[in-house]
Amino acid sequence: MPDNDAIPVITDEQELLRYGVCRAAIPCDKIPLEKWATELSRVTPLNMAQEDGEYAFYRNILDEPDFPFDAVLDSEIGKAIFRHFGVTSFTEIRLDDAFCIHYNTTQQDTSGAKHMDPSDITVNMCLESSGVTGSEVKFYGTPQLENTLQGSTDIKSFLVKQEAGFATIHWGRHPHSTMPLTTGRRTNIVLTYCYTDPNKSGALMRTCYDTQN
Numbered sequence: 001m002p003d004n005d006a007i008p009v010i011t012d013e014q015e016l017l018r019y020g021v022c023r024a025a026i027p028c029d030k031i032p033l034e035k036w037a038t039e040l041s042r043v044t045p046l047n048m049a050q051e052d053g054e055y056a057f058y059r060n061i062l063d064e065p066d067f068p069f070d071a072v073l074d075s076e077i078g079k080a081i082f083r084h085f086g087v088t089s090f091t092e093i094r095l096d097d098a099f100c101i102h103y104n105t106t107q108q109d110t111s112g113a114k115h116m117d118p119s120d121i122t123v124n125m126c127l128e129s130s131g132v133t134g135s136e137v138k139f140y141g142t143p144q145l146e147n148t149l150q151g152s153t154d155i156k157s158f159l160v161k162q163e164a165g166f167a168t169i170h171w172g173r174h175p176h177s178t179m180p181l182t183t184g185r186r187t188n189i190v191l192t193y194c195y196t197d198p199n200k201s202g203a204l205m206r207t208c209y210d211t212q213n
Helices: 013-018 033-040 048-052 069-073 076-084
Strands: 021-025 057-060 093-104 112-116 121-134 137-140 157-160 166-171 176-178 181-195
Touching (some): 033 181, 069 076, 076 121, 076 166
Antiparallel strands (some): 021 166, 093 181, 112 176, 121 166, 121 181, 137 157, 137 176
């Protein structure tokens, strides 16, 4: 197995931007972290089968009637999308999918295989990160964001810790995976956005799949 200690953990926000990843604060006044982490990681009849604990817990929330999706873009997250992802109006993008993912040490497999997202822009919001070691998101390569200088293109991969109260924003085409969780529990919401103009969007060319590229 590879030596994960040799993979850099990038925490500086300006350095992250140079490597193609943006970090922005979640509007906690409009999206209370504890409330939604508790609510969305709760077992429902539709996902009761996941209680075997083999894999991470998923829950589709696209049709969740009470979740304040509009508050996501009306925040520092939306400003970051304007600044770094070539969006000048929110009419240019649409929310395509939304789901909660929860990791804890009772699960046998808390990792996620290398893949790209079926989106143009992905917003990964960390609601809860309690006593966590491991469970970083590992990115491969450094696709360039707008209005920022690109970092070294020689870097093969890097890790981004998931900190409660912050969103990780990246191109859907940016390959990434999830490292195994060693201790603690983590709850995130993943929102995938696509350009409304099908001629601009590359999302239809991708499904959420493993990639070796």
